[in-house]
Amino acid sequence: MPNRSLEDHLFNRTPILPWKTRLEVMLGAAQGLAYLHEGLEVKVIYRDFKPSNVLLDESFKPKLSDFGLAREGPTGDRTHISTAVVRTYGYAAPEYVRTGHLTIQSDIWTFGVVLYEILTGRRAVERNRPTSEQKLLDWVKHFLLMHKSCLDKNEKERPTMSQVAESLKRAIQESSGRSSSVDKAPLTASSRNGAWRSK
Numbered sequence: 001m002p003n004r005s006l007e008d009h010l011f012n013r014t015p016i017l018p019w020k021t022r023l024e025v026m027l028g029a030a031q032g033l034a035y036l037h038e039g040l041e042v043k044v045i046y047r048d049f050k051p052s053n054v055l056l057d058e059s060f061k062p063k064l065s066d067f068g069l070a071r072e073g074p075t076g077d078r079t080h081i082s083t084a085v086v087r088t089y090g091y092a093a094p095e096y097v098r099t100g101h102l103t104i105q106s107d108i109w110t111f112g113v114v115l116y117e118i119l120t121g122r123r124a125v126e127r128n129r130p131t132s133e134q135k136l137l138d139w140v141k142h143f144l145l146m147h148k149s150c151l152d153k154n155e156k157e158r159p160t161m162s163q164v165a166e167s168l169k170r171a172i173q174e175s176s177g178r179s180s181s182v183d184k185a186p187l188t189a190s191s192r193n194g195a196w197r198s199k
């Protein structure tokens with residue numbers, strides 16, 4: 001493909017892709033995945049969605065590549081297929097890593113990880129950074145929650161600055177200590193009770 005992959009444009013180059021192109025690439029990729037999931041006689045789980053597998057043609061139209069890990073999805077009433085856990089580290093859905101149960105929804109998680117990468121211009125897992133910075137997902141979850149609540153249209157719902165500071169402190173503590181605690185105790189963005197709390 002003339003423009004190589006999304007990976008080459010996201011992480012390795014300046015200037016990086018304009019926002020409009022990024023959105024269009026993600027739209028095209030979403031349409032490709034939707035076709036695999038919903039547009040064929042059998043459901044196909046792609047399993048290896050990541051920027052290096054999104055190839056770009058001369059007009060930056062995306063093409064999904066590398067179908068080596070793709071599997072035929074569950075049929076009838078079944079919700080998952082069981083497989084050995086094969087995946088690219090950092091992109092796999094937690095329930096798939098835990099159980100080996102592969103579902104259409106596993107691909108949705110992976111798409112969400114790439115959305116984070118598109119937003120931040122950083123890889124889901126960066127091994128050459130300090131441990132506290134590696135888990136992009138944990139960081140971004142905290143930041144997106146904060147972003148969402150600071151931008152609440154209802155001004156009474158916005159957190160106080162000390163709550164924002166407290167939440168940042170917690171994000172830093174969590175990512176430098178226990179791993180992935182965000183998944184276990186998701187934060188809610190509500191400030192109604194005066195604190196960011198666990199669900």
Ligand SMILES: Nc1ncnc2c1ncn2[C@@H]1O[C@H](COP(=O)(O)OP(=O)(O)O)[C@@H](O)[C@H]1O
Nearest residue numbers: 001002003004005007008051052053055065066
């Ligand atoms: N058909 C292709 N045309 C242009 N570049 C490609 C093509 N296939 C792969 N590449 C480039 O090679 C890189 C590595 O791809 P690949 O060998 O599939 O490894 P992986 O996807 O596991 O990182 C991609 O990021 C992309 O830049």
Ligand SMILES: [Mg+2]
Nearest residue numbers: 052053065066
């Ligand atoms: Mg590839």
